[in-house]
Amino acid sequence: MSPAAPLLFGCDFxxxxxxxxxxxxxxxxxxGPQVLLEGLERFETLQAFASWLAAPGRWIGGFDLPFGLPRELLExxxxPLDWAAxxxxxxxxxxxxxxxxxAAFCDARPVGGKFAHRTTDGPAGSSPSMKWVNPPVAFMLHAGVPLLRAAGAHLAGVEPHAAEAGKVALEAYPGLLARAVLGRRSYKSDDIAKQTPxxxxxxxDLLAALETGAPATAALLGGLRLKLRMAQHDALVADASGDSLDATLCLLQAAWAARQHxxxxxxxxxxxxxxxxxxxxxxxPETPAADKAP
Known part of the structure; x- marks a missing residue:
C-alpha cells in the first residue's frame, strides 16, 4: 500500500x-487482500470524539450511523429537500x-407501515433512520452527522462526488456483514443476562469467516479478509456487547470502499x-435483503 494512502477507520457510534x-x-x-487491525480507541463523550475527528489527517472511515432521512418523511x-439544508x-x-x-408521523399511518424508509434500508436490512428507539438511529444521525460536517469530512453518498478528499466518511452497517455469515443468529447484547454461550x-464463527475470507463475505468485501493478532482475536470475542467487533466490521466496509476508490x-x-x-x-446491494440482521 502506498505510504500516502489514507488511514482506515471503522466506528461503532x-x-x-x-x-x-x-x-x-x-x-x-x-x-493487499488483508485488512490489518492496528488498534481500538474509545471515546466516552461526544466532545472527545469530535476532537478526534477534527484532528488533521487523511482517512476513509465507515461510521455506523445514518447520513440522511427518508425522502418520504421530509416531503x-x-x-428541506436539499441534504445540507x-x-x-x-x-x-x-x-x-x-x-x-x-411519533405523530407514525401514529397517522397504518399498522405495518408506521415508519418511512430510505431506499437503502431494503437492500441493507437496516432500521429506518427515523427510528428513535431500539436502536435510536434518529438520535445517532442527529448527534453524529454535525460532528462529521464540522470536522470537514466528505460524506459520500449525500454530498456531490469529490475526486479527492482528505477525510471521507461512509455510512457503514455492521449487520450487513454479520447477517451474511450468521443469518439471524445473534452475536451480541448489552444486557449481561443475554450474553450467552x-x-x-x-x-x-463470524470472526473465523472474516479471517479466512469465507464465501459468505466475498460478495460484500471483494475478497478482503481480516488479519488479527491472537490477542486481538480474543479481545473481540470477549467483548460480549459486540461494540469492538462492530467497529471492526465497519473498518472492513471502509477498506472495501477505499479499494473501490x-x-x-x-x-x-x-x-x-x-x-x-x-x-x-x-x-x-441494490436488491432487497432476505432477512433483517439480528
Missing amino acids: SSAPSRRKPIVVARGRRS SLGW SMDHYASLDRATIRSTF ERLIARK EAGAPRYGLPAELDLLEGWIVGA
Whole structure:
C-alpha cells in the first residue's frame, strides 16, 4: 500500500456515549487482500470524539450511523429537500421535538407501515433512520452527522462526488456483514443476562469467516479478509456487547470502499444512481435483503 494512502477507520457510534457504552473506533490499514487491525480507541463523550475527528489527517472511515432521512418523511413534514439544508434544520431541533414529530408521523399511518424508509434500508436490512428507539438511529444521525460536517469530512453518498478528499466518511452497517455469515443468529447484547454461550460462539464463527475470507463475505468485501493478532482475536470475542467487533466490521466496509476508490470507481463503490438526499450504506446491494440482521 502506498505510504500516502489514507488511514482506515471503522466506528461503532453512540449518540450518548459513556464509560459503560463508549464510541469505539477500529483503526487499520490494507495490505493487499488483508485488512490489518492496528488498534481500538474509545471515546466516552461526544466532545472527545469530535476532537478526534477534527484532528488533521487523511482517512476513509465507515461510521455506523445514518447520513440522511427518508425522502418520504421530509416531503410529508415539509422539511428541506436539499441534504445540507435538511441536516441544518434537523440539527436545530432538540431530541424531544424529534421524538414527538416522528411519533405523530407514525401514529397517522397504518399498522405495518408506521415508519418511512430510505431506499437503502431494503437492500441493507437496516432500521429506518427515523427510528428513535431500539436502536435510536434518529438520535445517532442527529448527534453524529454535525460532528462529521464540522470536522470537514466528505460524506459520500449525500454530498456531490469529490475526486479527492482528505477525510471521507461512509455510512457503514455492521449487520450487513454479520447477517451474511450468521443469518439471524445473534452475536451480541448489552444486557449481561443475554450474553450467552450461543452468542459467544456466533462471534467466533463470524470472526473465523472474516479471517479466512469465507464465501459468505466475498460478495460484500471483494475478497478482503481480516488479519488479527491472537490477542486481538480474543479481545473481540470477549467483548460480549459486540461494540469492538462492530467497529471492526465497519473498518472492513471502509477498506472495501477505499479499494473501490483506488480502482477508479466513483463514489467509493456506492451505486452510480442514488438519492443524495437519503444516502446509501456502503456495500449494500441494490436488491432487497432476505432477512433483517439480528
